[in-house]
Amino acid sequence: MAKTFLGKNFLLNSDTAKELYHQYAKELPIIDYHCHLSPQEIYENKKFRSITEAWLGGDHYKWRVMRACGVDEELITGGADDYDKFLAWAKVVPQLLGNPLYHWTHLELQRFFGIDELLNERTAPAIWEKVNALLQGEGFGARDLIKKSKVTVVCTTDDPADSLEYHFKIKELEDFGTKVLPSYRPDKFLEINRDTFKPWLTKLEAAAGKPIGSYGALLDALRERMEFFHEAGGRVSDHALDTLEYQETTLREVEAIFDKALKKGSVTPAEERKYKSYTMRFLGKEYAERGWAMQLHIHALRNTNSAMLKRLGPDTGYDAINDGPVAAALAGLLNALERDGALPKTILYSLNPNDYPALASIMGCFQGGGVPGKIQFGTAWWFNDNKDGMLEQMKTLANLGVLAQFIGMLTDSRSFLSYTRHEYFRRLLCDVLGDWVERGEAPKDFELLGTMVTDICHDNAKRYFAFPE
Numbered sequence: 203m204a205k206t207f208l209g210k211n212f213l214l215n216s217d218t219a220k221e222l223y224h225q226y227a228k229e230l231p232i233i234d235y236h237c238h239l240s241p242q243e244i245y246e247n248k249k250f251r252s253i254t255e256a257w258l259g260g261d262h263y264k265w266r267v268m269r270a271c272g273v274d275e276e277l278i279t280g281g282a283d284d285y286d287k288f289l290a291w292a293k294v295v296p297q298l299l300g301n302p303l304y305h306w307t308h309l310e311l312q313r314f315f316g317i318d319e320l321l322n323e324r325t326a327p328a329i330w331e332k333v334n335a336l337l338q339g340e341g342f343g344a345r346d347l348i349k350k351s352k353v354t355v356v357c358t359t360d361d362p363a364d365s366l367e368y369h370f371k372i373k374e375l376e377d378f379g380t381k382v383l384p385s386y387r388p389d390k391f392l393e394i395n396r397d398t399f400k401p402w403l404t405k406l407e408a409a410a411g412k413p414i415g416s417y418g419a420l421l422d423a424l425r426e427r428m429e430f431f432h433e434a435g436g437r438v439s440d441h442a443l444d445t446l447e448y449q450e451t452t453l454r455e456v457e458a459i460f461d462k463a464l465k466k467g468s469v470t471p472a473e474e475r476k477y478k479s480y481t482m483r484f485l486g487k488e489y490a491e492r493g494w495a496m497q498l499h500i501h502a503l504r505n506t507n508s509a510m511l512k513r514l515g516p517d518t519g520y521d522a523i524n525d526g527p528v529a530a531a532l533a534g535l536l537n538a539l540e541r542d543g544a545l546p547k548t549i550l551y552s553l554n555p556n557d558y559p560a561l562a563s564i565m566g567c568f569q570g571g572g573v574p575g576k577i578q579f580g581t582a583w584w585f586n587d588n589k590d591g592m593l594e595q596m597k598t599l600a601n602l603g604v605l606a607q608f609i610g611m612l613t614d615s616r617s618f619l620s621y622t623r624h625e626y627f628r629r630l631l632c633d634v635l636g637d638w639v640e641r642g643e644a645p646k647d648f649e650l651l652g653t654m655v656t657d658i659c660h661d662n663a664k665r666y667f668a669f670p671e
């Protein structure tokens with residue numbers, strides 16, 4: 203007999219899976235150690251004027267499928283009326299069977315708004331009324347949604363030059379127990395050949411309160427900003443390495459490359475490679491000294507559509523999966539850090555699932571130092587954040603590493619309604635374990651399995667990051 207769509211046992215296909223999810227995973231709090239939420243919106247407990255703002259305001263996943271269904275851009279990112287945009291989305295949803303958005307959309311309707319109906323053109327008007335009435339009432343501000351989802355830690359993604367004003371303000375709030383901590387993301391200064399480099403230096407000079415005329419001064423300023431992030435509770439960094447190259451070099455060489463970039467505005471690809479390699483080594487060492495975790499997000503192919511980039515800017519749905527070699531460069535970087543005695547806890551993600559075996563096997567070469575799960579193979583990212591992608595990531599990790607040490611799920615989202623993705627992940631994890639039990643490939647030992655579920659869904663991340671109390 204077919205199961206109920208999104209029913210109590212959604213994605214849970216065995217009795218063991220059901221027991222694991224309902225008894226162990228379901229009620230655990232969430233540690234969201236990587237996302238793109240706005241600290242200002244959290245501080246202000248932002249209320250959404252409509253479900254359109256909450257759902258379609260910044261979600262490039264939805265924008266892409268709307269475009270694929272022929273919706274006019276005016277109704278996606280344009281100035282159309284909120285209701286018209288919502289209706290356009292509602293017409294698209296029934297076409298999304300098989301896409302994770304179909305599940306996420308209905309899970310969010312169920313969990314946050316108590317709506318079990320399917321969203322489509324016919325149900326749209328009533329759903330619009332009901333959801334908007336709730337959003338405008340009490341208990342649906344950004345902070346309320348975080349509290350409802352039992353989130354204990356949120357790590358936002360921040361520029362090293364950021365004042366972290368809202369992180370400090372959030373700490374002063376008396377009625378909000380969730381820790382909102384910054385993550386240090388120094389991409390703009392690693393990308394020495396991009397237009398953002400010089401404006402970014404000016405921003406950093408302002409934050410540091412002094413001029414940055416040399417590579418040494420840059421490193422000093424970055425170190426000071428790291429200290430500032432640390433005081434604000436930051437324990438995580440994040441890097442977008444769309445391509446990963448590694449090359450041995452010296453400080454003197456890189457100092458000269460930096461000077462050249464300041465004078466001429468650009469450097470050669472070989473110089474860029476050296477600059478990035480040395481700088482990553484510097485950063486890795488600083489992270490290690492502070493006990494931070496370093497996240498490497500590898501192989502996004504960004505801004506592929508230049509006309510749309512000009513029109514809408516980055517992160518608007520024109521990114522894809524990159525390819526190219528990764529193994530030697532990654533091993534080279536980790537090796538250099540290890541050799542310097544400076545390898546931090548590291549989380550490896552690739553947008554290209556073909557990289558998974560390389561990542562998960564290289565990871566095994568750098569474990570050690572008595573830190574459980576020191577090098578992590580991060581959860582399925584972005585285009586892989588779906589049922590098959592998550593299963594592939596978990597199974598690769600189980601085959602090539604230690605699944606029991608996995609720090610589990612994050613949202614990586616810009617929406618306060620995305621916490622249901624943790625539920626999705628937890629159900630899948632329990633289903634994998636349950637399936638192994640069904641097949642006689644794992645013992646039906648709930649103490650063993652329950653501990654594993656609790657660890658992966660919560661406790662490992664708590665231990666791994668050791669966020670300040």
Ligand SMILES: O=C[C@H](O)[C@@H](O)[C@@H](O)[C@H](O)C(=O)O
Pocket residue numbers: 238442517583584614615616
């Ligand atoms: O899930 C998708 C992600 O949030 C994606 O938008 C980010 O990974 C972003 O491009 C980034 O560079 O951090």
